[in-house]
Amino acid sequence: xxxxxxxxxxxxxxxxxxxxxxxxxxxxxxxxxxxxxxxxxxxxxxxxxxxxxxxxxxxxxxxxxxxxxxxxxxxxxxxxxxxxxxxxxxxxxxxxxxxxxxxxxxxxxxxxxxxxxxxxxxxxxxxxxxxxxxxxxxxxxxxxxxxxxxxxxxxxxxxxxxxxxxxxxxxxxxxxxxxxxxxxxxxxxxxxxxxxxxxxxxxxxxxxxxxxxxxxxxxxxxxxxxxxxxxxxxxxxxxxxxxxxxxxxxxxxxxxxxxxxxxxxxxxxxxxxxxxxxxxxxxxxxxx
Ligand SMILES: [Zn+2]
Numbered sequence: 001x002x003x004x005x006x007x008x009x010x011x012x013x014x015x016x017x018x019x020x021x022x023x024x025x026x027x028x029x030x031x032x033x034x035x036x037x038x039x040x041x042x043x044x045x046x047x048x049x050x051x052x053x054x055x056x057x058x059x060x061x062x063x064x065x066x067x068x069x070x071x072x073x074x075x076x077x078x079x080x081x082x083x084x085x086x087x088x089x090x091x092x093x094x095x096x097x098x099x100x101x102x103x104x105x106x107x108x109x110x111x112x113x114x115x116x117x118x119x120x121x122x123x124x125x126x127x128x129x130x131x132x133x134x135x136x137x138x139x140x141x142x143x144x145x146x147x148x149x150x151x152x153x154x155x156x157x158x159x160x161x162x163x164x165x166x167x168x169x170x171x172x173x174x175x176x177x178x179x180x181x182x183x184x185x186x187x188x189x190x191x192x193x194x195x196x197x198x199x200x201x202x203x204x205x206x207x208x209x210x211x212x213x214x215x216x217x218x219x220x221x222x223x224x225x226x227x228x229x230x231x232x233x234x235x236x237x238x239x240x241x242x243x244x245x246x247x248x249x250x251x252x253x254x255x256x257x258x259x260x261x262x263x264x265x266x267x268x269x270x271x272x273x274x275x276x277x278x279x280x281x282x283x284x285x286x287x288x
Contacts, residue, residue, distance in 0.1 A: 001179065004058055004223055006077075013083070013085070014083060015052075017106075017112060019052060020051075022106065023048055024106060024107050026041065028041065028101070029103075030101050032119075033078070034078060034121060034122040048065055051065040057137070057176035057177040058076060059076055059136065060074070061073075069129075072126040072131040073123055073124070073125060073126075074131055077121045080117050083115075085110065094111060099117045141173050144220060145220055155202040160202070161197060163197065163198055164197060164275055167276050178219070180278050182219070184253045184281045186219045187215075188283065188286070189222065190211070193284075193287045256270040257271060257272040268284060269283075
C-alpha cells in the first residue's frame with residue numbers, strides 16, 4: 001500500500017507530464033472505483049488545463065482550470081492503484097491492459113493510465129475546487145514535513161493517551177500520511193517500544209517529553225529519505241516502463257520478522273506482533 005513518500009513520488013512523476021497541458025478526453029471504463037465517479041466527471045474536466053498537482057497526506061490533488069472555473073480532482077491510490085505515463089509515441093502502441101480503469105488523454109498526445117486491480121483507489125471531484133473542506137481531507141492533521149508538525153503539536157495530542165504509540169501515530173488526525181511501514185521504521189530508529197502508551201510523548205506539565213523531541217525529527221528524516229530515494233529512481237523507472245511510485249525501498253524493521261536486528265552490537269532478531277489487526281515489526285532489545 002503506497003504511503004506518503006510513494007504518493008509524493010507519483011506526484012513528482014505526474015507533474016512534468018501533466019502540468020500546463022489540457023485534458024482532451026477522460027476515458028472512464030467503469031462507473032466506479034472505491035466510490036462512484038461523479039456523474040459529470042468527464043464533462044467537467046475535459047477542455048480544462050492542469051494547472052498544478054499537489055499532495056495532501058496520501059491524496060493527490062489535480063487542479064484543473066479554465067477561464068470559467070476551477071476544479072480539483074482528489075485521487076487516492078488505495079492498495080494497488082498506479083499511474084503510467086505514455087508519451088505521444090508510446091501511446092500509439094499502447095495496448096489496453098486489464099484493470100485500466102481511467103485514461104487521461106492530453107493535448108500533446110500524452111496518455112496517462114490509471115490501473116487498479118483491487119479498486120480501493122478513487123478519483124473524486126472537490127466541489128468548486130474547494131478540496132480543503134472536502135470530507136476526506138478537512139480533519140487530517142498537519143503534514144509531517146511541515147513546521148506545523150513539531151514536538152509541541154505531538155505532545156499536545158498525546159497527553160494522557162493510554163493507547164499504544166504505534167496506533168497513535170497511525171491516527172491521521174494527529175499527523176497526516178503516516179502508515180504502517182514508516183511508523184515501524186520511525187519507532188525502530190528512535191528505539192521506542194511500539195507497545196508503550198502514547199502518553200509517554202508528553203510530560204506531566206504538558207510539554208514534549210525527551211522521547212517526543214527525539215521522535216519527531218526521526219519521522220521527518222525517514223519520510224524525507226524515502227521521498228529522496230523515490231525521486232532518484234523516478235527517471236530510470238519511467239524510462240523502464242512508465243510506471244510511477246512502486247519501487248523497492250530497503251527497510252530495517254518493517255517486513256523483517258526473524259531477521260537479525262541491524263543495530264550495532266545487538267544480537268536480537270526483529271519480531272512481529274499484531275496491534276489493532278496490523279503487523280508491527282520491532283526489536284525487543286533495542287526498543288524498550
Ligand atoms: Zn536490536
